[in-house]
Amino acid sequence: MSLKTVMPRDLKSKLYITRISGCQTEEFHQGSQCINHCLSPAEVTKISTKLQQMRQSVMASARSDRLPTTPAYAARLRIFQATRRPTTQVGGWIDTRWGQSRVAGALGQRHADVMDLLMHTYIRSHHEADGRIRLLIDPYLLRRGLSTGRTRPGARKSARNRHTPTPLYSAEHLDKLIYDLSQAEVQYALKSGLHCEKYKIIEPKEWATVTMADPMHPGEFRTLWRITLSSFWVRLIDELGVRYDIPPIKRTA
16 A cells, blocks of 8 residues: 655655555655645644554554464463573472463573564464474574673773674573573463463474575575474463563663
């Protein structure tokens, strides 16, 4: 869909115009005084309303095609410990108002961040017949999302390195988080009746046959990952999935 507005050529360079064609947008500088002089308030309101409706329609369509960011029961059942330094649990039951759960493993807030980023940044998804979902993942996006944006405490960027790219999260630490998520065993029983025996949240990562240009090494390519969500985790998402945009994750501890 597209919106075309007829106006003088000199006005087009000053008006704020958002032209939506499919999912692409083009924005130009706004000259509010020029709008007030050349268009009536009713015309400005009509154009703005139409643009807003079209923008919301496109964004809603894009969001509906994506999987939920996380299951609400991940927080309700306390699957992830409220710390960045989790301790290994042996599988004791945790009672909440929504049901019970127990975790054998060490899952903390960094693990929860990884799961959110997996669902927020995946490139493609494929639903298997047994209920699992395979995700095509760019590890660069995970490392960038987990990065704190700091090189060392108290460091200041000089004029020389002010535009240096933000350091990425450690690849070794990310591999450790993915490994922890693939090894931890979770069991839950909801008061709504949904329950399952011990299961893994994700399966061990696999290397995909797809490559992309590496922004950290111009001219080189990096291999993408395939991460598979277990059918039991997918059932939690289907039970009550939550969608939200993830802001840059910053270290607070």
